[in-house]
Amino acid sequence: MSTRLGALRSHCPINFALEAMGDRWSLLIVRDIAFWGKLTFGAFSSSKEKIASNILASRLDRLLNEGVLAKTEDADDRRKDFYTLTQKGLDLIPLLLEMVSWSEKYDAASEARKQPAFVKRIRKDRDKVAFELKELVRRGGSAFGSVQPNL
Amino acid sequence: MSTRLGALRSHCPINFALEAMGDRWSLLIVRDIAFWGKLTFGAFSSSKEKIASNILASRLDRLLNEGVLAKTEDADDRRKDFYTLTQKGLDLIPLLLEMVSWSEKYDAASEARKQPAFVKRIRKDRDKVAFELKELVRRGGSAFGSVQPNL
Numbered sequence: 001m002s003t004r005l006g007a008l009r010s011h012c013p014i015n016f017a018l019e020a021m022g023d024r025w026s027l028l029i030v031r032d033i034a035f036w037g038k039l040t041f042g043a044f045s046s047s048k049e050k051i052a053s054n055i056l057a058s059r060l061d062r063l064l065n066e067g068v069l070a071k072t073e074d075a076d077d078r079r080k081d082f083y084t085l086t087q088k089g090l091d092l093i094p095l096l097l098e099m100v101s102w103s104e105k106y107d108a109a110s111e112a113r114k115q116p117a118f119v120k121r122i123r124k125d126r127d128k129v130a131f132e133l134k135e136l137v138r139r140g141g142s143a144f145g146s147v148q149p150n151l
Numbered sequence: 152m153s154t155r156l157g158a159l160r161s162h163c164p165i166n167f168a169l170e171a172m173g174d175r176w177s178l179l180i181v182r183d184i185a186f187w188g189k190l191t192f193g194a195f196s197s198s199k200e201k202i203a204s205n206i207l208a209s210r211l212d213r214l215l216n217e218g219v220l221a222k223t224e225d226a227d228d229r230r231k232d233f234y235t236l237t238q239k240g241l242d243l244i245p246l247l248l249e250m251v252s253w254s255e256k257y258d259a260a261s262e263a264r265k266q267p268a269f270v271k272r273i274r275k276d277r278d279k280v281a282f283e284l285k286e287l288v289r290r291g292g293s294a295f296g297s298v299q300p301n302l
Contacts, residue, residue, distance in 0.1 A: 009200040013254030013263040014182040014247055015175070020257075024169035031165040049160040088257055095249045096165055102246065103164030106171075106239055112164040126277075 037142035039082045094130040188293035190233045245281040
């Protein structure tokens with residue numbers, strides 16, 4: 001991480017967060033863990049945005065290097081490696097909640113409109129929702145239930 | 152906008168927000184307006200991340216097409232065109248504030264650490280800070296004062 005930080009374009013906090021993410025694929029991985037309980041390479045691959053395997057591998061490495069993800073390796077089968085959010089990764093959850101709120105407002109076809117109670121809670125009591133979701137994800141849960149990992 | 156929306160990878164709200172932004176340059180432009188009072192092509196060009204002119208032109212077009220920015224044209228000189236945030240753009244301000252808070256925590260060299268009162272207010276009373284900043288930017292102000300546009 002220290003080498004990459006040396007190449008940062010600026011320490012403006014907006015730029016830092018954007019460079020830490022790299023591109024949109026990284027936050028989709030964080031979403032998969034926090035919202036859908038996905039934990040494995042195979043589970044991330046199956047998301048509907050259809051990330052290519054080489055890009056997924058590269059983004060997982062990046063997020064591990066950034067300290068956003070941690071990995072529990074399976075000695076026998078890499079496909080069974082589990083990825084989880086570190087505290088740094090869990091702390092991205094409020095950012096995800098802001099994105100849910102923004103997109104629900106501006107995307108007429110938003111999937112968030114199928115979760116009106118969730119969106120209402122985010123807007124009314126975001127800090128509490130963020131705190132509870134962080135604790136849930138830290139304990140292995142997720143916002144919308146767990147997905148059977150593709151092992 | 153309708154053609155691009157047709158090509159969306161999903162209507163997941165996280166994906167929608169990420170695709171609306173496109174890449175990190177777009178949010179840096181939103182930052183330049185909301186935090187630094189920059190309004191013109193020349194002013195955006197002068198930011199320390201050193202965006203290339205062709206990329207800046209492309210991202211401004213994209214943000215106009217997305218309805219995040221509006222443009223007030225100068226009939227005589229394109230360099231005097233003014234870009235402002237629409238309501239959709241102003242509504243990204245809470246997202247920027249979350250990024251400030253996250254980066255202040257995780258970047259030891261963060262410029263946000265030079266603004267401890269601002270960061271403290273974000274964490275204590277984010278909704279109020281977001282509301283006030285939106286109103287300020289709507290009226291032509293910005294979080295950290297105005298920058299003389301490069302006209």
